[in-house]
Amino acid sequence: MKMTVAQRLDVWARRSLPVVLTVMLAFIGAVPTGLPYLGSIVPAYTTMAVFYWAVYRPDLFPAGAVFLIGVLEDAITGTPLGVGTVCLLFVYGLALGQRRAFLKRPFFIAWIGFAVLAALATLLAWLMISVLSSSFVEARAALFQYLLTVALFPCLAMLFVAIHRHLIR
């Protein structure tokens, strides 16, 4: 069976969806919300996306894309270049290595796995920022962001599952 150009384009567009979506999430995370009380803290959308696709479709999410998304996000948010990148790659690597533990299991197991990985990534980011600024950085905001990220993971996962179904179809 030979594919027409249109079909090829369609397949290509579908296969690039996870990466494109994650790039969009990186931008959305930087948009000022103007919400009071929340401060400027937004959940780490890209961490959720990287975890999900590393576990369920790593073939559509190469490590190079993770690196580029990390650099992009660092440049937009003003974090020292490389800090977010290392954290994303760290989550990606561990999720990829342990993906058999999450596949074909109930969702809450993946949720717990994500909570653990995100905690390690937050700790790693805090350590790197502390070393770079040679002082112990205030960690309350990081803790708040972590809790927000873990709490919102199921919502984003629903979106990812919808896209995942679209990819398979």
Next chain:
Amino acid sequence: MARRSGSFSSITEPFRSFWHRFAYGLLILGAFALMVLGKADVVLVERARIAIADATTPILTFLSHPAATVSDLLQQGRELRDLRAENARLREQNERLMQWQVVARRLEAENRTLRSLTDFTPEPAATFVTGRVIGDSGGPFVRSVLINAGTRQAVAKGQAAMTGQGLAGRVAEVGYQHARVLLLTDLNSRIPVVIESSRDRAILAGDNSDRPRLLYLDGNAKISPGDRVVTSGHAGAFPPGLPVGVVISVSDHDIRVKPFVEWHKLEYLRLVNFGIRDAAESDPGLRIPAP
């Protein structure tokens, strides 16, 4: 996409998995290298980051419009709810300000007379560039915002960024069409300030919390909660006397300041060009009289 036969993929598979692992380690190393180079202030890394932010400015500008509209609507809802109380408060404030106006008029007149008596050289007039906030750092370790004004609008590094309420931060990075403003509360923010009433100098240092600290204050300085803090103008590019915040808590080794700016309402920032460089040309006192 392309269908491979079983035998071909079994040959390439080990190589591919090796490359996969190799690539991953290389990328981690690359990220660490970026971090180290960035820390060492390598110009190339700085330029790369500015170029990326500059390229993404149009996207962020586009995305920030709907977000701003929604937050405006929410804001309007809140305002409608509090209309009556707000009205009463404003009426009371208006009365108080009327009295202040009388005082200010008298002081202005007195000031003018005294200036003419002492041949005081006035400070150069400041010019302003206003930019919309299009990106918020959102991360827990940085307090900075992106605005959609850059070298195209003559924004320069080090300029003060103000809202109507007071000083918000200073320009830390400028691209062609964007600038990054490091907020007062950021870990790396250091701003020379004075206590308005006592004229004691200090440095306002952010630590990523909402309440920056006062450092290097004279041990004998009398300071109490409620004192106003303004910029001292010692850094060069900052005009003196910009309102910064009020002292909110004083303990033995920790003096905290509550900035006037409401952080969640940062929509537009005014960048102040104090024109210190042009001061010499515009200052009539320095001009050499023609013989």
